[in-house]
Amino acid sequence: MVDSVPATPVAAAAAPAAASQPAQQGQRNVVVLATGGTIAGAGASAMNSATYSAAKVPVDKLLAGLPELSKVAQVRGEQVFQIASESFTNDNLLVLAKRVSALVKQPDVDGVVITHGTDTLAETAYFLSLTVHTNKPIVVVGSMRPGTALSADGALNLVNAVSVAASKDAEGKGVVVTMNDEIQTARDVNKDVNIKTSAFQSQWGPLGMVVEGKNYWFRAPVKRHTMQSEFNIDSITSLPAVEVVYSYGNVPRTAIDAFVGTGAKAIVHAGTGNGSVADRIVPALQEARSKGVQVIRSARVPYGFVLRNAEQPDDKYDWVVAHDLRPEKARLLAALALTKTNDPKEIQRIFWEY
Numbered sequence: 298m299v300d301s302v303p304a305t306p307v308a309a310a311a312a313p314a315a316a317s318q319p320a321q322q323g324q325r326n327v328v329v330l331a332t333g334g335t336i337a338g339a340g341a342s343a344m345n346s347a348t349y350s351a352a353k354v355p356v357d358k359l360l361a362g363l364p365e366l367s368k369v370a371q372v373r374g375e376q377v378f379q380i381a382s383e384s385f386t387n388d389n390l391l392v393l394a395k396r397v398s399a400l401v402k403q404p405d406v407d408g409v410v411i412t413h414g415t416d417t418l419a420e421t422a423y424f425l426s427l428t429v430h431t432n433k434p435i436v437v438v439g440s441m442r443p444g445t446a447l448s449a450d451g452a453l454n455l456v457n458a459v460s461v462a463a464s465k466d467a468e469g470k471g472v473v474v475t476m477n478d479e480i481q482t483a484r485d486v487n488k489d490v491n492i493k494t495s496a497f498q499s500q501w502g503p504l505g506m507v508v509e510g511k512n513y514w515f516r517a518p519v520k521r522h523t524m525q526s527e528f529n530i531d532s533i534t535s536l537p538a539v540e541v542v543y544s545y546g547n548v549p550r551t552a553i554d555a556f557v558g559t560g561a562k563a564i565v566h567a568g569t570g571n572g573s574v575a576d577r578i579v580p581a582l583q584e585a586r587s588k589g590v591q592v593i594r595s596a597r598v599p600y601g602f603v604l605r606n607a608e609q610p611d612d613k614y615d616w617v618v619a620h621d622l623r624p625e626k627a628r629l630l631a632a633l634a635l636t637k638t639n640d641p642k643e644i645q646r647i648f649w650e651y
């Protein structure tokens with residue numbers, strides 16, 4: 298099954314420019330693309346930090362409520378979607394990435410910020426880092442509490458995002474996420490904690506911090522992204538179906554067979570431990586592979602990584618390992634890889650490099 302993109306979705310979804318703030322000389326231009334999430338959420342009372350409706354506040358209101366932004370950059374907003382991020386689809390990813398790609402080609406745009414729900418924020422950020430060709434900063438940001446809650450985190454997260462997007466020193470660093478004062482690389486960051494504002498973590502550490510409008514960098518990404526990527530959103534119109542099968546004690550083969558039956562082109566196995574596979578599941582994955590379905594072995598364990606030919610003979614079975622990518626990010630990379638090749642050796646090369 299293939300998800301396809303409607304012809305001109307962004308134009309239809311885009312809102313007029315947000316209430317803009319007075320330009321200051323020499324300021325950089327940042328476009329905020331709003332997609333919804335808790336950062337645009339509203340609760341019934343200030344006590345509601347976890348019980349609220351996501352995706353309520355339009356981007357112009359979000360920006361108008363933050364006069365501090367005018368000190369950081371010349372900012373305008375577009376409403377691309379107004380959804381909670383758990384409901385993001387492949388179509389949403391393609392529409393958003395195409396809009397980002399078009400914006401970064403404009404000489405009057407220095408950086409792009411995407412406001413996003415936190416649940417799948419890391420997936421979208423990784424997808425953008427794999428598919429948008431630019432050196433300009435792209436920053437994805439969300440919040441853990443709605444703006445109506447006590448100690449809401451969205452305002453500072455968003456000011457930090459715009460500040461990083463407007464920074465010359467953020468150029469060439471790929472897509473980053475600014476949450477909780479940290480600057481994280483899209484590839485490595487994940488939502489590892491719920492409820493708390495320290496939700497976004499990376500096992501390899503943040504790239505740096507943003508404090509009072511200044512960036513402090515400590516490392517740079519080494520995996521291929523943006524300008525070095527072999528994938529380009531401008532030439533991608535659909536994503537092949539790649540599905541994730543979660544493993545646990547007593548797991549049956551039902552989900553694997555069902556996904557093969559619905560036409561999955563690859564199955565990401567979220568295995569136990571070091572990506573181990575239950576003996577009763579191995580034949581189902583072998584059968585899937587014999588029908589041309591790619592098998593990507595990842596782990597449900599959040600940290601560490603999956604070694605090739607450890608736990609399972611990947612060379613013999615013609616399987617791919619997901620390296621340190623979480624299953625949901627492996628899904629995206631596998632889908633992009635499949636737009637180029639059906640050779641598991643090539644797909645494995647891609648998993649090592651991105």
Ligand SMILES: NC(=O)C[C@H](N)C(=O)O
Pocket residue numbers: 333334335336351380381382383413414415416417439440441442
């Ligand atoms: N904090 C959040 O943004 C969670 C929300 N469910 C979302 O992802 O849209």
